[in-house]
Amino acid sequence: MAKCKYCGESAGFFSRSHKECEEKHTRGIDGMTHLMRRYFSGTISAIDFGAKLSRNRDPYFLSEDDIVTCADNVIGEFADSLRRPFNSDILPKIKGFISNVGVPYATLNKNGTLDRLSLKLFQGYVVDFFAKGVPLSQISISTDSVTSVLPLSRQQRDEAYYNVLNKAADKFMADGWLADNEQRMIESYTSSLGIALNCLPLQYQTESLSRIGQAIVLKDLQQGALPKKPLTVPVMLARDEAPLWVYDNITMLQEKITREYVGGSRGMSYRICKGLTYRTGSFKGHPVERSFMETIGIGQLVITNKNLFFHCPTASVKIPYKKLVGVTPYSDGLEVHKEEAKPKRTVFQGFDAWFIMNVLNQVNI
Structure with a gap:
């Protein structure tokens, strides 16, 4: 006889689970999802959340995969609900959630949901440079706090910086003109991050961003100056060349x-013997270029x-x-x-x- 995949008891010849166990498991999934939503809405503390989660796992036959599925959905909802400016309790709340769920970070992030949450927070703080004029040194403190709880790779962080830069470029170029204060902000941002607008990675070369970079270079040329940030190029340059x-x-x-040489001939051929022919006539040709x-x-x-x-x-x-x-x-x-x-x-x-x-x-x- 087959055993119930939930309780482990006999389930009969043609069934893999008891109906009542299946229904209980479904209720457990719904209850766990509701519990996680309550935690992120602030109606339950981290201590109570952890206690209820531990208490309800076994009675409702909830596996680690079940917990991850519930968490994935709720974290995604939470990420979608976030709006700037972010509350100061967001990161402690996320940290408490990860700690109490009791699932390895990599497993919890198997679908990239934690990465998506991290990128939204990371980019949100970086946007404040253009939106509020917050110094990048202060923004760096906030982004470091994000990555201490929700780690991002170097590539993911670079992508966030470029995404913010592209959004700023689209906004600045909406009227077709780059104002002097906008140029100063772009130059300060790119200089602090070591980004060269005139040598961007191909995936970040948007029309607005390229136009801004080119406009800055042309302004410098008009004033008799060359770009301030030297580029690394695959060719040998002269001493006074930039x-x-x-x-x-x-x-x-x-x-x-x-x-090729083309032309025509006319005349007659006479067979002298086997394998030997004598031809009379003339040939006229001329070269043709293609x-x-x-x-x-x-x-x-x-x-x-x-x-x-x-x-x-x-x-x-x-x-x-x-x-x-x-x-x-x-x-x-x-x-x-x-x-x-x-x-x-x-x-x-x-x-x-x-x-x-x-x-x-x-x-x-």
């Missing part, structure tokens, strides 16, 4: 010309105050501004024409060309 911007995932194409755009590679396009550099695993190309005789901007790239004996079209594809066009107008070529 990188202004780096584009990732750019395709370089270059015109390639092929030549061109096509060949993909050189996909890599980084580095914009400096003196040159364009393209670098990929298979090629590295330098185009001095002084050698340019023409530039054609496209909606998704740029075509450059160089001064050379046999000029070939060169196209860079995968970005908006407005920034480079403005750079060329500002730099002293």
Whole structure:
């Protein structure tokens, strides 16, 4: 006979549980969820919460997985309910919950619900820099308090910082103009966190954020200054050369010309013997050139105050501004024409060309 998966007693030949045990377990799940909600709403203390949780686990056949499922749902609800400014008792309440549930942190966070809660708190405190002007040194104290209870990886924290920066960029650029005080806030934020707007990771290169970074670079150029934060680029620069911007995932194409000799002939062939033919007549031909755009590679396009550099695993190309005789901007790239004996079209594809066009107008070529 099969045994009941809840009480362990015989359940008959064709059943895995007693009906009354199943119903009791369902009531236990509902009761545990209600208990956790009461705790987060503040109607029950941490001590009473821990005592009731321990007292009701066995009688209602609640496994660790059951506890985790209930906690996952309630923590998610709690995270969704949070609004800035956060109350000072939030972190002690979360800490008390984790302690009393009695489940390892990694198990409780198996679906990432604690990470989601942590990121919401972390980002909420960081937002205060732009929303209230709270110094980043003070914000750091608050975010450290969050991660001491709800740990986040370095990547997750960076993602939170970038998300806040992107939201600020969208807000600042909503009117199409970056005010001086907004620029100072962006520069202070990025400088404190070591973020370079002109060399952002690809996943954080939003349109608003890129436009802000480019606008700052162009303002500096107008005043005869170069970017304050040096960039690490994969090319060799001259002593008086400074990188202004780096584009990732750019395709370089270059015109390639092929030549072939084509023509026709006329006349007659005479068979002299087996395997030998004599032909009379004439042949007239002429060379024909054909061109096509060949993909050189996909890599980084580095914009400096003196040159364009393209670098990929298979090629590295330098185009001095002084050698340019023409530039054609496209909606998704740029075509450059160089001064050379046999000029070939060169196209860079995968970005908006407005920034480079403005750079060329500002730099002293």
